[in-house]
Amino acid sequence: xxxxxxxxxxxxALSLNACAQWYLFPGKKKQVDxxxxxxxxxxxxxxxxKQDTPAPLDSVVTEETPVVDSPYVLDMPSVIxxxxxxxxxxxxxxxxxxxxxFYSGALLALRELxxxxxxxxxxxxxxxxxxxxxxxxxxxxxxxxIGPVSYEDLELAAAQxxxxxxxxxxxxxxAALAATSPVVQAPAGxxxxxxxxxxxxxxxxxxxxxxxxxSDTTSLRPGGQSAYLLEQLRARGVRFENISSVEQLPKDxxxxxRVTVASExxxxxxxIVRGLGIEGARNGNIIFYGTARMRTNGISQTDLHSxxxxxxxxxxxxxxxxxxxxxxxxxxxxxxxxxxxxxxxGYDTTHYFVTMCSKYGRQWYKKLDEYAEKGLQADFRFxxxxxxxxQAARRVVYRSDLTTERR
Numbered sequence: 001x002x003x004x005x006x007x008x009x010x011x012x013a014l015s016l017n018a019c020a021q022w023y024l025f026p027g028k029k030k031q032v033d034x035x036x037x038x039x040x041x042x043x044x045x046x047x048x049x050k051q052d053t054p055a056p057l058d059s060v061v062t063e064e065t066p067v068v069d070s071p072y073v074l075d076m077p078s079v080i081x082x083x084x085x086x087x088x089x090x091x092x093x094x095x096x097x098x099x100x101x102f103y104s105g106a107l108l109a110l111r112e113l114x115x116x117x118x119x120x121x122x123x124x125x126x127x128x129x130x131x132x133x134x135x136x137x138x139x140x141x142x143x144x145x146i147g148p149v150s151y152e153d154l155e156l157a158a159a160q161x162x163x164x165x166x167x168x169x170x171x172x173x174x175a176a177l178a179a180t181s182p183v184v185q186a187p188a189g190x191x192x193x194x195x196x197x198x199x200x201x202x203x204x205x206x207x208x209x210x211x212x213x214x215s216d217t218t219s220l221r222p223g224g225q226s227a228y229l230l231e232q233l234r235a236r237g238v239r240f241e242n243i244s245s246v247e248q249l250p251k252d253x254x255x256x257x258r259v260t261v262a263s264e265x266x267x268x269x270x271x272i273v274r275g276l277g278i279e280g281a282r283n284g285n286i287i288f289y290g291t292a293r294m295r296t297n298g299i300s301q302t303d304l305h306s307x308x309x310x311x312x313x314x315x316x317x318x319x320x321x322x323x324x325x326x327x328x329x330x331x332x333x334x335x336x337x338x339x340x341x342x343x344x345x346g347y348d349t350t351h352y353f354v355t356m357c358s359k360y361g362r363q364w365y366k367k368l369d370e371y372a373e374k375g376l377q378a379d380f381r382f383x384x385x386x387x388x389x390x391q392a393a394r395r396v397v398y399r400s401d402l403t404t405e406r407r
Contacts, residue, residue, distance in 0.1 A: 075362040079119040080354055082110070083138045085147030085157070087128035096128065098342045099149075102169070104335050105346025106146070108327065113351065118358055127153060139164055143362050144353050151177070158182055165365045165388070169349050178388040184365060186349050187378070188314040188390040190225050193291040196393035197260070197312040198232040201289055204310075205258060211240040211289070212249055214272050215262035225293070226262035246275035253283045260289040266297040277303025284400070301398075309398040316394045317344060317377045318406050324376050341377065348375030 084106060086099040103124065110120050125138050127148045134148055134157040146167045148154055154174050157166055158181040165182040168174035172190075177183040201211055211233070219226040233240050243249070249257055261272050273294060280286035280303075288294075288307035292314060295304070304311070317324060327347065331339040352373045356364040359371060368382035372392070379392035395407040 077143050077357070077362060079121055080357050081141055081143045082106075082120055082122045082350070082354060083125065083142030083145040083147070084122065085125045085127050085134050085138065085145065085149075085153075087149060088124075088126045089128040090126050091129050098340070101340050101342040102346035104331065105339065105343035105348075106350040108330055108334070108343075109347045109350035110354065111330075113354060113358075118354070120354060133157060133160060136160055139166075144357050144364075146349060146353065154183055155181070167349065167353055169345065175389050184353075184368070184388045186353075186380070186390055187345075188392050190291060190293070191228060192389075192391045193312040193314060193393045194225065194229050194232060195391070196395065197289055197291060197310075198229070198236050198238060200310060200312065200395060201233075201258070201260070202236050202238050204287075205238065209239070209258070211238055212257065212259040213240050213242050213262050214244065214246065214248075214259060215242055216244065216265060216268050219262065219264040219268075221264075224264055225291075226264055229260070229262050246272060246279060249279070253285055256285055256287055258287045258289065261294070269294060270298045273299050273303050273307070277306040280306035280308070304398040305400055305402050307398075308400060311396045311398065312393045313396055314393055315341065315345075315377050316396050316404075316406060317341070318404075321376070327376055344375075344377035348378050348380075351375065352380045 084103065086102060087096055088099050088103065089096045106122070110122060114120065123138065123142070125134065125147075127134065134153070139145060139157065139160055142164070144167070145164065146169050148157055148166075149168075149170050151171050151173050154166055154168055154171070154177055158177060161182040165184055167184050167186055168177070169186050172187055174183060175185040175189050178185045205211060213230065213233070215226060215230075220230065221227060230240075230242075249259065259276060261269055263269050263272070273288070273290075276286050276288055277300065280288070286307045288304070288309045290304075290309060290311050292311070294309070294311065295313075319325070319328075327344070328339060331337070331343060352375065353364070355373065356367070356371060360367040365388065368388060369384050372381040373379065378390075379394060380390055381392035382388065383391055397405045397407055399405060
């Protein structure tokens with residue numbers, strides 16, 4: 001029988017270190033640069049309440065009058081009730097490190113919002129510690145319901161919704177549910193990355209020059225990422241030339257060569273980026289454009305830096321950002337560990353959607369296209385079409401001096 005997890009039990013488990021899962025954050029959890037730790041310990045941004053000791057967990061519920069700007073008030077709650085449905089595995093011998101990390105990030109978001117007067121109540125439900133659907137009571141009583149996580153659980157829970165929506169916090173495939181079910185897709189998918197990449201290329205490409213697209217013909221199937229890339233390049237009037245290998249690129253070493261890859265084959269992508277990296281290191285004239293797919297499956301970070309890679313990404317953490325530094329400090333102080341990617345995602349998702357509810361009331365999902373927000377790891381920007389699917393992607397440049405810059 002399903003049950004609600006006790007918050008105190010979960011907090012005791014939060015000392016576990018978090019790690020990432022491949023479907024959302026490829027690769028290992030990024031560690032904070034130890035050379036930056038000392039400067040981060042003394043950092044106190046003016047925009048954040050100055051306190052050496054974090055507030056207790058019961059500060060998630062505040063007693064102050066909310067300080068919100070409500071240009072569109074529809075069924076405005078005095079206390080925002082938040083439901084969090086995650087596979088925490090709290091009663092297992094080894095609870096889920098990832099989702100406890102997500103939960104801890106959500107707590108930090110609510111603590112920050114509470115410090116400026118927002119009143120909220122959080123109810124947590126462990127979907128892994130059960131055999132049935134999300135309880136109807138959790139759906140009915142929540143103004144903001146984050147989860148469940150998997151596509152199957154979201155589909156089942158969506159069938160129980162009446163006048164409510166679910167927020168898909170992690171699963172990229174759940175974007176398909178947003179078109180036909182009461183689901184909001186929080187993570188931006190590959191199509192949003194491609195859209196942002198094409199906009200970027202169009203802005204950068206000098207008049208009279210072309211973008212070289214290295215592709216394998218087997219990947220240009222309708223509906224795939226590669227075919228969509230070519231479709232968007234044509235739609236936006238970007239001049240490009242389709243080639244099949246690095247050897248076909250111009251040999252002029254003085255000319256900047258802008259290139260991208262259109263392929264669904266991991267081995268092909270890895271080989272092409274490696275070839276571009278060699279050319280970039282030798283001549284310094286390659287500018288490579290790519291999406292998150294080009295950061296995984298054996299592609300070398302060195303090759304990305306050698307090609308001055310311009311990447312459109314759904315997730316990127318800038319550890320030089322003052323807000324990120326403050327989050328790291330708060331997490332360390334409260335949970336005695338380092339935040340992983342799931343902690344940042346929990347913070348960003350909770351902060352954005354609870355803020356939406358505070359501004360627009362219980363039917364906040366009708367105003368998604370009215371409010372955008374920049375998070376610590378991910379941004380949120382919705383349009384009327386496609387409905388309820390996040391379209392925000394970040395622009396990141398891999399510099400030749402082995403640093404990264406968010407544009």
